Structure formats: structure tokens, C-alpha cells
Amino acid sequence: MAGSSSLDALVQALRRLPGVGIKSAQRMAFHLLQHDREGARMLARALAQAADNIKHCELCHTFTESAICSTCLDERRDHSKLCVVETPADQSALERTAAYKGLYFVLMGKLSPLDGIGPKDIGLQKLFARATDGVVQEVILATNFTAEGEATAHVIGEALKSRGLQVTRLARGVPAGSELEYVDLGTIAHALVDRR
């Protein structure tokens, strides 16, 4: 836009968001300036506060504002179980099921050799140290069921089994509420193999 360096700077800054190109950035900037200045100020404060205050939990590596997150500090949880997930969003999905009462370890990524992301980049040493603290008995691998997620689960599983821990993986099978006719064949094949 001609004549406004603040507007140009805002559009450029919005493009740093993932999935936002020049057109979306312009639309966001116009919307905030034209219809929602309070939203713009609120977002500015939230960004600055989050960038300054949020760090990683020393135990589970998730985002938190304290040294150790509230989940890890919760005495009512089962400290003998450790569930390994890729992102805080995955952790949140598991929490919403209310079916798991153990602790978590959040990788904040996954092994992805094609993108140059190896074991060091996702802090596997930290996970191995955490899992071998003597309290953890079972490690549940809940990485995604994608190629990278499966590879990550495999690498972690092998390493932890060699350290004498019980390692399990989330069950693969037919999703709840689905009709077999419309389920993909790979899923049905897995469900057959893992039948119980």
C-alpha cells in the first residue's frame, strides 16, 4: 500500500504466520484496521506476553509458563505411565477423551529425515532420561499414524525396550461410528491383524 509504512510492516509481519500469503495478510490487516482495532491490540498483547512468558516444561517439554507444567505437578495422576505425543494439540486431544490419567512427554516435532530432523532435534535424549527415572513403568507411544509418526514411534520404542521399559502403541483399527464399507482397506487390514 502506498503511503503507510505501518500498514506495510503489518502485512509483512502477518506473512510470518504459517499458511498466510500476501493476499490473506492484506485481508487480515484491512479487517483489523477497519473493523477490529481492539482485536489488533489484544493480539499484540497476547503475542508479546506469550513470546516472553512461555517456555518448555522441564519434565514433559510442553508449553508452560512455570518451570514444570500443571499436568506434571498433578499428584492425582498415574506417574508410572508416560504417553509420548508429537504436539501439545495431540496432548489436548488425548486429555479431552478423559480416558488417560498418566503423564505426557511432548516431542514438539517428529523424526523427519527428509526435512533434516533427526533424534537430536526432537530431544529424544531428554525423553530417554525422563522415561528411565525409575518411576515410569509403561511408555505409551501416541505419535501420529503417518509415515514420520510411525518411524518416530519405532525409533523410540526400540530404544526404550532395550532399556527394559514396557512400551505400547495406540491401537490401530476401525474408527468409532464408521461403516466398514467406507473404511479404507489399510485400516481394515490392521483391524483384522490386531483383532482381540
Next chain:
Amino acid sequence: MAGSSSLDALVQALRRLPGVGIKSAQRMAFHLLQHDREGARMLARALAQAADNIKHCELCHTFTESAICSTCLDERRDHSKLCVVETPADQSALERTAAYKGLYFVLMGKLSPLDGIGPKDIGLQKLFARATDGVVQEVILATNFTAEGEATAHVIGEALKSRGLQVTRLARGVPAGSELEYVDLGTIAHALVDRR
């Protein structure tokens, strides 16, 4: 996310952006915190600065940091021509053509009765006062060729013609570089009617 109010606040604030739902907001927040904290701080500064500094040009109503924008102040431009556009993005598109050297009036919206947006909401009185300053001879209507844009152009055109101004509309026709076979029929019909 459990245990971090800064992160929750950031996700909620990101949802104020147009086209951003809960999943995108989470993805944006994780990306900024995990990979681009400097980007988060930069965006925070840009938002605060833009929200505080950007106002509307007193003459053309576009976004600017001064009372009157640099385009309106430019003495080399043809002050007898006034081009009416819906948004600063449209103005920017016209500027990039380098085919227009007159001035602009930016509506910052369009008539849209279904959304309750009438003549007062898009400042048509301000446009009428601007166009009848005695210097402007021709008003070029460059609102979008959508239903709302056409209606807006019609209303403005009728009002300005009754005030004795020359009113023109951007030509409708076949886009540059296109093959007739693949152009929609409405466009070809318009191009036939407006042939020259």
C-alpha cells in the same frame, strides 16, 4: 491447552483474524512459539503500531499515517480525475498497472443491503462532497464486478450524474491473454455489447 493462560489467550486472539478457526489458530501459535519467537514479537509491534498510528486520509479515505495520504498530496497527479474503489487492495492493483495518474476515493466497503450496509456506512456523503469540489471533472467507478460492487457503482453513478459530473465505469470484456473458448458466456456477451 492445559496449564498456560498465555497460550490460551494467544490462540483466542489469533481467532479474531478473518478466516482463522481454532485449528489454524493453534497451529499458528505453536509455530510462532516453537520456531519463530522473533516473528511473534515483530507481529506484536507491527499490530500495536498500526492500531495506534493508522487513520483515514481526509481526502480519499484510504489508510494513512498522516492527515492526507501521499497520493492525494502528489502534485504531479491529475486532480481532475477521481477513481472510486472498494478497498486499498483494489487501489494498489490499479496503481500497479501504472495506467492511471488521477486520484482515488476508497469506499472501505460496498453497499450490501443483505448485510445491513447502506449508503451511510460506506461514507457516500463524504464521496459526494469530495467529487463536487470543483476540481474533479470525471469520476471513474472501479468497484468490483460483483452484485454488490455493481449496485454500489450504480447508486454512486446516478447520484454524481445528477450533480453534473462525468461518470465512467471500468470496461467489461475479455481478460488479456484468454482464449474465447474458455471465457464464461456472460463475459463474452458483455464484450460483444461493449465492442468498439
